[in-house]
Amino acid sequence: MDSSCTLCLIWLSCMWVAWFMLVSAEFQRFEHPVKADGSLSFLVIGDWGRKGAYNQSHVAIQMGKVGEELGIDFVISTGDNFYEEGLASPYDPAFGHSFTNVYTASSLQRQWYSVLGNHDYRGDVLAQLNPILRRIDSRWLCLRSFQVNTEIAEFFFINTTPFVDQYFRNPKHHKFDWRGVLPRKRYLSRILKDLRGALRNHIGHHGPTKELITHLLPILEANRVDMYINGHDHCLEHFSSITSPLQFFTSGGGSKAWKGDFDYLDGGDEIQFYYDGQGFMSVGLTPTNARIAFHDVLGRVLHSLDLSKQTYNPYNAM
Numbered sequence: 332m333d334s335s336c337t338l339c340l341i342w343l344s345c346m347w348v349a350w351f352m353l354v355s356a357e358f359q360r361f362e363h364p365v366k367a368d369g370s371l372s373f374l375v376i377g378d379w380g381r382k383g384a385y386n387q388s389h390v391a392i393q394m395g396k397v398g399e400e401l402g403i404d405f406v407i408s409t410g411d412n413f414y415e416e417g418l419a420s421p422y423d424p425a426f427g428h429s430f431t432n433v434y435t436a437s438s439l440q441r442q443w444y445s446v447l448g449n450h451d452y453r454g455d456v457l458a459q460l461n462p463i464l465r466r467i468d469s470r471w472l473c474l475r476s477f478q479v480n481t482e483i484a485e486f487f488f489i490n491t492t493p494f495v496d497q498y499f500r501n502p503k504h505h506k507f508d509w510r511g512v513l514p515r516k517r518y519l520s521r522i523l524k525d526l527r528g529a530l531r532n533h534i535g536h537h538g539p540t541k542e543l544i545t546h547l548l549p550i551l552e553a554n555r556v557d558m559y560i561n562g563h564d565h566c567l568e569h570f571s572s573i574t575s576p577l578q579f580f581t582s583g584g585g586s587k588a589w590k591g592d593f594d595y596l597d598g599g600d601e602i603q604f605y606y607d608g609q610g611f612m613s614v615g616l617t618p619t620n621a622r623i624a625f626h627d628v629l630g631r632v633l634h635s636l637d638l639s640k641q642t643y644n645p646y647n648a649m
C-alpha cells in the first residue's frame with residue numbers, strides 16, 4: 332500500500348429498523364432531507380485536489396453530467412482533498428484552484444461532505460475544518476468524524492487516518508499535523524466508543540487496513556452496516572465480505588490514478604470489480620434499494636450493482 336495515499340471509510344446503510352440516540356462530542360450530527368419521492372442520490376469522489384491536473388477536471392465534467400441525470404442531493408469526498416500537503420491555511424488559493432474552480436457544474440452546487448485523508452494531515456490540518464472555507468464556498472463541509480442522518484439512511488464519516496500505525500511509527504520525511512488527535516490512544520478509543528454507540532450507517536476514509544479490520548470491522552458487522560466506502564487507494568473497487576452482507580467500495584480515482592503501479596489487495600474477500608484508472612462512484616438509494624455505479628473519466632459505467640434492503644432486514648434474518 333502506498334503510504335502517500337489517504338484512506339477513507341464510508342459506510343452506508345439504509346435505516347430500516349432502529350433509531351439510535353447518539354450522544355457524542357466526536358460525531359457531530361447533521362440532517363439532510365430526502366427528495367420528494369423519498370429517495371436520495373449522491374456521488375462519491377476521493378483523492379482529487381490537483382488543480383485540475385491528472386484528469387481531475389475531466390472527472391469533474393463527468394461528475395457534473397451524472398450528477399445532473401441523478402439530480403444528486405450531495406457529494407461525498409473520501410479525503411486527500413488537496414495534494415500534496417493539504418491546505419497551508421484557510422486562505423490557501425489551492426482551495427479555489429482544486430475545488431471551487433474545478434467542480435463547476437450546476438449539479439455539483441450541492442453540499443459536499445468531506446473527511447480528511449493522510450495528505451490533508453500534512454498541511455495545516457485545521458485549515459480544511461475552518462468555517463472560513465464555508466464562507467468562501469458554501470458547499471464545503473469537512474470534519475474529522477461526523478454523522479449525516481436522512482430519512483432512509485445514516486452516514487457515518489470516520490476519521491481513519493489516525494488509526495494507521497505507520498504514520499506515527501514511521502512517518503519517513505513527512506510531517507503530520509496531529510493537533511486534535513493526541514494523545515492518540517485516547518482519541519482512537521473515543522472514536523470507537525462513539526461508533527459503537529451510533530452505528531447504522533458509516534462513511535470514512537481508509538480502506539480495511541489491518542488496524543481497521545481489528546478495530547472497526549467487528550463493530551460494523553455487529554451493527555449490520557450495509558456499505559463501507561473509502562478512498563485512499565487511487566482506484567475504483569468493489570468487494571464483498573465473506574462473513575457478512577457488508578459491501579466494500581473504494582472511490583479514490585479523483586485525479587492521479589494508480590494505473591498499474593500497485594497490485595490490488597488480496598485477502599479473503601471477494602473482489603467484484605477493480606479499475607485503476609480515474610473515475611468516481613454514484614449511488615441512488617430508496618428505502619428498499621441501492622443502485623451503485625462506477626464511472627470512468629469518459630463517463631462510461633464500468634461496473635454497477637443493485638442491492639436490496641430486504642436481504643439485510645434483521646427481521647427477515649431472525
Ligand SMILES: *[C@@H]1O[C@H](CO)[C@@H](O)[C@H](O)[C@H]1NC(C)=O
Nearest residue numbers: 385386389587588608628629
Ligand atoms: C486521462 O484520461 C485519458 C482517458 O482515459 C487517458 O488516456 C489519459 O492517460 C489520462 N491522463 C492522465 C494524466 O492520467
